Amino acid sequence: MSQAEVIGTGGADGSDRPGGAGAAAGSDAGPRALWTLGLFRSELFTTLRRWRTLALLAVLAAVPVLIGIAVKIETGDGGSSGGGGGEGPAFITQITNNGLFLVFAALAATLPVFLPMAVGVVAGDAIAGEANAGTLRYLLVAPAGRTRLLLAKYATVLTFTLVATLVVAASALAVGAVLFPLGDVTTISGTTISFGDGLLRAALIAVVVAASLAGLAALGLFVSTLTGSGIAAMATTVGLLITVQILDTIPQLDAIHPYLFPHYWLSFSDLLREPLYWDDVQKNLGLQALYAAVFGSAAWARFTSKDITA
Numbered sequence: 001m002s003q004a005e006v007i008g009t010g011g012a013d014g015s016d017r018p019g020g021a022g023a024a025a026g027s028d029a030g031p032r033a034l035w036t037l038g039l040f041r042s043e044l045f046t047t048l049r050r051w052r053t054l055a056l057l058a059v060l061a062a063v064p065v066l067i068g069i070a071v072k073i074e075t076g077d078g079g080s081s082g083g084g085g086g087e088g089p090a091f092i093t094q095i096t097n098n099g100l101f102l103v104f105a106a107l108a109a110t111l112p113v114f115l116p117m118a119v120g121v122v123a124g125d126a127i128a129g130e131a132n133a134g135t136l137r138y139l140l141v142a143p144a145g146r147t148r149l150l151l152a153k154y155a156t157v158l159t160f161t162l163v164a165t166l167v168v169a170a171s172a173l174a175v176g177a178v179l180f181p182l183g184d185v186t187t188i189s190g191t192t193i194s195f196g197d198g199l200l201r202a203a204l205i206a207v208v209v210a211a212s213l214a215g216l217a218a219l220g221l222f223v224s225t226l227t228g229s230g231i232a233a234m235a236t237t238v239g240l241l242i243t244v245q246i247l248d249t250i251p252q253l254d255a256i257h258p259y260l261f262p263h264y265w266l267s268f269s270d271l272l273r274e275p276l277y278w279d280d281v282q283k284n285l286g287l288q289a290l291y292a293a294v295f296g297s298a299a300w301a302r303f304t305s306k307d308i309t310a
Contacts, residue, residue, distance in 0.1 A: 039148065043156040047122060053160070056118040057167050063114060064106035064172035071095050071102075072179045091269075098183055099176025100195070103202045104272065106172035107165070107209050111265050115164060116241050119213045122160050123220025124237035126153040127303065129230035146304045150221070154296065157217045158210075165210040169202060191274040205268045212268070212284055215261040215291025216241060222299040225306065258283070261291050 047053055075096045091105035127150075176182070185198035193201070220237040227233050241262075247253055248260045257263050264284030270277035 099180030102176035124234035
């Protein structure tokens with residue numbers, strides 16, 4: 001069998017056996033579903049076991065620790081930790097009264113830089129890293145198919161995104177509980193909700209923050225299909241992230257700001273209002289879905305037509 005025949009078996013429709021998907025769609029549906037799940041599980045475990053991934057998670061877990069210690073030291077003499085407000089790092093002003101606010105402050109601090117950079121590294125390395133290591137061709141020889149492999153890679157990146165976000169939130173909650181009091185939560189609207197409701201809000205916010213990075217994950221996966229160098233793909237993804245964030249801060253370009261994927265990232269603060277304010281959150285999630293669809297389709301088109309030689 002020639003190399004072209006071996007690599008060509010990974011078709012765009014996910015069928016790898018001679019005869020295509022139509023010939024065995026009925027009999028192979030169950031085994032293929034199991035194979036897809038097994039492929040995703042294998043990709044996820046491989047990603048989470050890498051030292052680079054563990055190092056990224058350790059850095060993310062350390063950010064709430066540093067914030068908590070800094071606030072504790074600054075307010076240890078009864079001083080104030082800063083000005084008021086409800087968005088971004090201004091959550092820090094509430095930490096001394098309620099350690100649960102360290103979760104919101106840590107997510108606000110990591111979302112603009114640390115979380116997206118970690119996602120960009122993992123997404124950029126998803127396909128290009130396999131090609132660079134010479135393992136991509138062997139993955140396609142197995143009965144995976146290019147479409148299913150790409151979906152498994154994207155699902156892995158999204159799962160890592162959720163894990164990374166939960167690591168930040170869990171670390172912040174633990175540090176907040178140790179260093180500061182816990183109790184009823186005063187919302188941005190000035191009303192008070194119970195600590196249990198506050199925990200539910202924190203969990204909801206963590207999920208929204210993770211979903212806010214779905215567009216970046218798709219962008220990184222697309223970049224990863226364009227090159228055989230994992231380092232180049234990671235650097236390009238992070239570079240694009242920084243460039244778009246800079247564009248989002250230029251007042252003269254305010255007309256395009258609502259279409260840039262980081263524009264609504266901090267809209268999660270609206271979930272601390274009473275009642276919940278969903279407008280900007282929905283705009284954010286819709287924008288992420290659009291980016292995921294566009295760049296996911298571009299990644300699929302590139303990957304399923306790419307000549308795999310490594």
